Amino acid sequence: MAQHIVTSFDEDLEHLDRLIRDMGDLAAAMTKAATRALLHADNALAQRVVSNDVVMDARQTELDKSAVTLIAKRQPMAQDLRAVVGAIRMAADLERIGDLAKNIAKRVGAVGKSATPHSLTHSIDTMAGMVLDQVQAVVRHYVERQPNALVELRDRDEKIDVHYTAVFRELLTYMMEDPRNITACTHLLFCAKNLERIGDHVTNIAENAYYVLTGSQLPVQRPKLDETQMTVDS
Amino acid sequence: MNMLAEAAVEDAINRDSARTETVKMQASGVNVFYGEKQALFDVDLAVRKNQVTALIGPSGCGKSTFLRCLNRMNDTIDICRVTGSITLDGEDIYDPKIDVVELRARVGMVFQKPNPFPKSIYENVAYGPRIHGLASSRSELDAIIETSLQKAGLWNEVKDRLNEPGTGLSGGQQQRLCIARAIAVSPEVILMDEPCSALDPIATARVEELIDELRENYTIVIVTHSMQQAARVSQRTAMFHLGRLVEEGPTGKMFTNPEDKRTQDYVTGRFG
Ligand SMILES: Nc1ncnc2c1ncn2[C@@H]1O[C@H](COP(=O)(O)OP(=O)(O)OP(=O)(O)O)[C@@H](O)[C@H]1O
Numbered sequence: 001m002a003q004h005i006v007t008s009f010d011e012d013l014e015h016l017d018r019l020i021r022d023m024g025d026l027a028a029a030m031t032k033a034a035t036r037a038l039l040h041a042d043n044a045l046a047q048r049v050v051s052n053d054v055v056m057d058a059r060q061t062e063l064d065k066s067a068v069t070l071i072a073k074r075q076p077m078a079q080d081l082r083a084v085v086g087a088i089r090m091a092a093d094l095e096r097i098g099d100l101a102k103n104i105a106k107r108v109g110a111v112g113k114s115a116t117p118h119s120l121t122h123s124i125d126t127m128a129g130m131v132l133d134q135v136q137a138v139v140r141h142y143v144e145r146q147p148n149a150l151v152e153l154r155d156r157d158e159k160i161d162v163h164y165t166a167v168f169r170e171l172l173t174y175m176m177e178d179p180r181n182i183t184a185c186t187h188l189l190f191c192a193k194n195l196e197r198i199g200d201h202v203t204n205i206a207e208n209a210y211y212v213l214t215g216s217q218l219p220v221q222r223p224k225l226d227e228t229q230m231t232v233d234s
Numbered sequence: 235m236n237m238l239a240e241a242a243v244e245d246a247i248n249r250d251s252a253r254t255e256t257v258k259m260q261a262s263g264v265n266v267f268y269g270e271k272q273a274l275f276d277v278d279l280a281v282r283k284n285q286v287t288a289l290i291g292p293s294g295c296g297k298s299t300f301l302r303c304l305n306r307m308n309d310t311i312d313i314c315r316v317t318g319s320i321t322l323d324g325e326d327i328y329d330p331k332i333d334v335v336e337l338r339a340r341v342g343m344v345f346q347k348p349n350p351f352p353k354s355i356y357e358n359v360a361y362g363p364r365i366h367g368l369a370s371s372r373s374e375l376d377a378i379i380e381t382s383l384q385k386a387g388l389w390n391e392v393k394d395r396l397n398e399p400g401t402g403l404s405g406g407q408q409q410r411l412c413i414a415r416a417i418a419v420s421p422e423v424i425l426m427d428e429p430c431s432a433l434d435p436i437a438t439a440r441v442e443e444l445i446d447e448l449r450e451n452y453t454i455v456i457v458t459h460s461m462q463q464a465a466r467v468s469q470r471t472a473m474f475h476l477g478r479l480v481e482e483g484p485t486g487k488m489f490t491n492p493e494d495k496r497t498q499d500y501v502t503g504r505f506g
């Protein structure tokens with residue numbers, strides 16, 4: 001892409017990109033740490049996630065401010081306009097991912113380590129891994145300007161949904177087997193639900209990023225299947 | 235968005251474009267030469283009725299030249315030669331049978347610098363209707379003056395001093411006076427060449443609002459160097475570069491997702 005005649009305009013846009021990348025890195029780190037803290041009953045780590053959320057909010061505020069100033073100063077057009085509006089939206093989704101990670105971290109302590117069956121932690125661990133990959137990839141594809149990779153990435157969200165349904169079923173069986181598992185399993189269920197929602201925010205980010213990069217909307221996705229909705233109101 | 239809402243939006247868009255799809259002026263294969271030098275190359279452009287068409291592009295790309303073709307203002311430049319065809323309601327305006335004075339009444343023009351005649355406000359607006367014999371009595375002329383000034387959004391500011399010189403008005407008022415002068419002969423098309431470049435933001439906002447109101451009754455073609463202005467006032471935007479029309483389309487698309495690389499570079503401020 002050619003440079004702007006006014007070079008500080010390029011610097012302003014690069015600054016937005018850098019903030020998105022930072023927020024993406026932080027969102028990924030928080031998601032990883034929160035699940036880890038929950039599965040290992042690591043209170044100190046959980047605490048760190050909670051305090052990271054403050055950093056995340058500050059970054060979002062900074063991004064919003066930079067974006068608004070850029071609009072006022074430069075009145076961006078075409079791809080620049082899309083980049084600025086897209087950055088504001090992507091930052092909002094990244095901030096929500098931070099919130100969800102924080103919510104997971106807050107459950108640590110409520111779940112006793114011993115009460116968590118190994119196969120169950122394994123399932124959630126796998127799901128967390130899938131979500132984490134998505135969070136890291138979406139920002140990378142955006143920064144590296146790879147719209148086609150974003151299409152594939154969005155389609156992979158379905159796998160997370162399928163996995164979530166499996167975790168949900170598994171948890172139900174444990175709870176039926178032994179009512180003493182109910183407390184722990186409820187917290188884990190909550191954790192799984194939050195991971196699934198992080199996946200949804202990644203999907204939003206992918207859609208926004210695709211629009212920024214190409215100027216067209218991602219084709220509408222098939223309605224997604226969430227069997228758990230039929231059983232409980234989520 | 236659900237399917238119903240989407241269908242409704244689609245419907246509204248279709249209705250809007252059906253209402254405004256009529257082509258008022260059509261340029262086909264237009265070339266313009268100043269002596270040996272060619273300034274426009276093979277330009278095809280449709281100007282739609284009751285829409286504002288913005289012409290954008292870097293300095294010297296031929297915007298003013300094209301605008302002047304639309305009411306044969308180029309005839310006044312000796313070395314200028316125009317080939318190709320331009321029609322108004324399907325009629326060739328370069329046909330030898332066309333009365334150029336009448337053409338310029340139907341296709342009026344407002345210039346970059348407000349240029350009122352050194353006469354009273356009243357006489358500035360009365361000039362056109364007089365030479366075209368549009369009023370048969372003084373009271374009829376008075377009525378034309380009043381509606382023209384009203385449509386130009388100037389009436390309230392000048393109604394008590396119609397006999398004062400037009401040159402005594404502020405720049406913004408002078409430009410609206412020139413718009414009133416253009417409107418007074420009931421044109422069908424109004425051409426504006428950077429009408430706001432000599433105005434402050436408030437006067438500019440007034441003129442822009444006026445342009446939007448005028449669209450009800452007139453077809454407007456405006457040359458502007460402000461991308462934001464083009465985005466605010468026009469429905470269609472045409473991008474010129476080095477004498478060629480490189481892209482034309484709905485204004486919203488031109489400023490969010492233009493197709494041509496040169497348009498992208500120009501609207502985002504990346505031109506070398
Ligand atoms: N009267 C003239 N005699 C000779 N050449 C002319 C004349 N008017 C315009 N040109 C040339 O034709 C080309 C197009 O000029 P034009 O005034 O149409 O550009 P423009 O797009 O309106 O530019 P600007 O944005 O600076 O007003 C330029 O190269 C200019 O030098």
Ligand SMILES: [Mg+2]
Binds near residue numbers: 297298299427457
């Ligand atoms: Mg010009």
